[in-house]
Each structure stands twice: as structure tokens, then as C-alpha cells.
Amino acid sequence: MTRINKVLEIMARMQVDSVIIKDVTTIRYLTGFTGDSSLLYLDRQQGVLITDGRYTEQAKHEMKLFKVLEYTPVNGRSIWEAAAGLTHKAGSLVIGFDGACYSYNEYVTLQELVGETPLESIDLSAIRMIKDKKELDLLVKAASIADEAFNKLLDDIQPGRTERSLAGRLEYYMRALGSEKTSFDTIVASGARSALPHGMASDKVVEIGDFITFDFGAVYQGYHSDMTRTLVLGMANSWQKEIYTIVEEAQLKGLKAARTGMTGRELDAVVRKVITDCGYGDYYVHGTGHGVGLEIHEMPNINKQGATVLQTGMIFTIEPGIYIPGKGGVRIEDTVVLTEEGARALNGVKKQLIEIV
Numbered sequence: 001m002t003r004i005n006k007v008l009e010i011m012a013r014m015q016v017d018s019v020i021i022k023d024v025t026t027i028r029y030l031t032g033f034t035g036d037s038s039l040l041y042l043d044r045q046q047g048v049l050i051t052d053g054r055y056t057e058q059a060k061h062e063m064k065l066f067k068v069l070e071y072t073p074v075n076g077r078s079i080w081e082a083a084a085g086l087t088h089k090a091g092s093l094v095i096g097f098d099g100a101c102y103s104y105n106e107y108v109t110l111q112e113l114v115g116e117t118p119l120e121s122i123d124l125s126a127i128r129m130i131k132d133k134k135e136l137d138l139l140v141k142a143a144s145i146a147d148e149a150f151n152k153l154l155d156d157i158q159p160g161r162t163e164r165s166l167a168g169r170l171e172y173y174m175r176a177l178g179s180e181k182t183s184f185d186t187i188v189a190s191g192a193r194s195a196l197p198h199g200m201a202s203d204k205v206v207e208i209g210d211f212i213t214f215d216f217g218a219v220y221q222g223y224h225s226d227m228t229r230t231l232v233l234g235m236a237n238s239w240q241k242e243i244y245t246i247v248e249e250a251q252l253k254g255l256k257a258a259r260t261g262m263t264g265r266e267l268d269a270v271v272r273k274v275i276t277d278c279g280y281g282d283y284y285v286h287g288t289g290h291g292v293g294l295e296i297h298e299m300p301n302i303n304k305q306g307a308t309v310l311q312t313g314m315i316f317t318i319e320p321g322i323y324i325p326g327k328g329g330v331r332i333e334d335t336v337v338l339t340e341e342g343a344r345a346l347n348g349v350k351k352q353l354i355e356i357v
């Protein structure tokens with residue numbers, strides 16, 4: 001099914017004649033246009049990108065199947081006037097919009113401009129869940145950049161360096177290897193800070209005996225990677241080994257259990273059970289994973305609420321953790337592709353506990 005057909009199908013189901021899409025990522029996925037500050041108008045006859053003079057040339061270059069309508073930004077309303085004009089011209093009786101991505105003011109403005117015509121919020125978040133071959137190749141490339149950067153970083157991890165300086169080195173290596181930017185603000189959390197699941201790199205110095213968690217990613221042609229590794233600076237002590245082994249076992253269990261046809265909730269339960277059975281269930285404070293693609297967090301959700309049925313071609317993370325406040329924590333994360341045979345990790349950094357000595 002072509003990408004546009006996925007939207008047309010949702011439009012038919014929701015009984016809307018046209019849609020005005022605002023989300024930049026959805027627009028990129030559907031058209032190839034990589035700019036922002038634009039709207040995509042779609043009906044059954046045509047697709048029109050509404051953009052301003054900064055992007056007209058770029059849009060014509062990046063998109064083959066879509067028209068470009070240039071508007072002049074006079075005030076905040078002018079782009080909406082252009083969109084409303086297209087719906088009026090097409091005689092739309094019900095207009096769809098990706099409501100999760102609109103601000104309240106944008107919604108009110110559009111409603112004013114289309115008068116009595118009803119606006120119907122439609123959910124487009126699922127259209128990007130199953131990746132095609134080209135997308136998979138880009139995700140693999142992003143993951144391999146992150147792998148290589150992390151392997152280089154291992155030589156730089158020394159007592160006395162700050163978390164921030166390690167994050168900077170890791171980010172430098174990724175950029176030098178071709179990453180456009182980081183997938184998100186790099187997490188480097190050491191010592192007691194490793195108990196913070198999202199501990200941003202700080203000016204804390206790493207010391208012998210610290211757990212250090214690195215959660216980071218590269219972006220390649222818009223596609224994100226996401227990986228977490230926790231290591232020990234120096235030799236691991238017994239409690240470090242204990243919780244590391246449990247998280248590793250949970251993560252490997254998730255990789256092995258992931259199957260087409262199960263729900264995200266069921267996969268979360270398999271992973272969570274390993275940690276709960278070892279008595280650490282209360283210290284596993286987040287979901288098991290999330291989809292990854294043009295956005296770092298997208299569908300499907302692998303958590304207690306994850307109702308989506310997992311299918312071949314979906315890309316998502318498996319990232320259990322144990323976090324003991326005041327003491328430290330461990331997370332291990334791979335991004336995987338689901339195939340007929342099960343889950344295959346896109347990233348390749350080894351999972352056995354690394355001790356930097």
C-alpha cells in the first residue's frame with residue numbers, strides 16, 4: 001500500500017473529504033519534503049503543499065507527486081486562509097486534521113475560516129509503524145553509526161572526565177561518522193545518577209566503581225537510532241553484577257520472545273516478569289519499549305497499555321532497566337526489527353557487562 005493510500009483509507013473510514021495535515025514528520029513521510037512551517041492539503045484528487053517562499057524551490061525539488069502552493073506570510077492566519085481556500089474550492093463537507101499536532105489557537109483559526117463545515121480530528125500516528133526496505137536500510141545505517149561511535153568512546157572513558165565531556169566525545173564521533181544530529185539529548189548517568197532513567201549528562205566526574213549508563217542515538221536521512229549500554233568503570237562489585245545480570249536476562253528474553261501477532265502489552269509482560277521474579281519489579285519504572293523511525297518515539301508502544309498487535313516490519317526498542325535510588329541503575333536497550341523469524345537487533349555493541357580497567 002502506498003503511503004498516501006494509508007491516509008486515503010483513514011479518510012474514508014472517518015468520512016472526511018479532505019485533510020489538512022500539520023505534523024512535519026507526517027508531511028515528510030508522505031511527500032519527501034524536509035522543511036517545516038508548512039501544511040499538506042489532501043483530497044482524493046490532489047495533494048498540495050502549502051508553504052512560504054523560503055521553501056518553494058526545495059519543495060519542488062523534493063516532491064514529485066504534489067503541487068506547491070506558495071502563500072505570503074502576512075500574519076499567523078495567512079497559511080490557514082490558503083488551506084481553507086483549498087477545502088472551499090473542493091467543496092469539502094467534512095474536513096479532517098491531525099488534531100494531536102495542532103495548537104488550540106490553530107484549531108480555532110481554521111474553524112473560523114471554514115465556518116459551518118465540521119472539522120474532524122483524525123489519528124495518523126499508526127501509518128508509519130511498518131517500515132519498508134528503504135526505511136530499514138536507513139535505520140540500520142543510523143544504528144551502525146552509533147555502534148561505531150560507542151566502540152571508539154570506550155577508549156576515552158577514564159576517571160576524572162565529566163559525563164558531559166563523554167557525551168560530547170560520543171556526539172562528535174557520531175557526527176564525524178555521518179550522523180545529522182543526535183536522536184535526543186545524550187544521556188550519560190554515572191554512579192548514583194545512573195538510578196535516574198533519564199539522567200542528562202551533567203558535570204559530575206566519573207569515578208572508579210561507577211555504573212555509567214549511555215543512552216544515545218544517531219540520525220541518518222531523518223531516521224533515528226536508539227541504544228543504551230551500562231558499563232562499570234573499574235571492576236564490578238557483587239550487587240552491580242547481580243542487577244546487570246537480571247536486566248541482561250530480561251532484555252535477551254524480550255529479544256527471543258518478540259513475535260508477529262503478539263501485542264506490545266504481552267511483550268512488556270514477558271520482559272517485566274524476569275525482573276519481577278527476581279524481586280526488582282518495583283525498580284523497573286518505565287515501559288519496555290517504543291517504535292523508532294522518523295521520530296525517536298513513535299508507534300507501537302511496548303508497555304502495560306500497548307494494545308497494538310506487533311507485525312513484521314515494525315521497528316521498536318527493547319529496553320528494560322532496574323534503578324535503585326541513591327545507589328545506581330542499569331538499562332540495556334536494543335532497537336530491533338520484527339521479522340517472520342522474530343526480532344533482530346539493528347545495533348551490534350556487545351551486551352555482556354563491560355568493565356573499563
Ligand SMILES: [Mn+2]
Pocket residue numbers: 226227317319333
Ligand atoms: Mn529508547
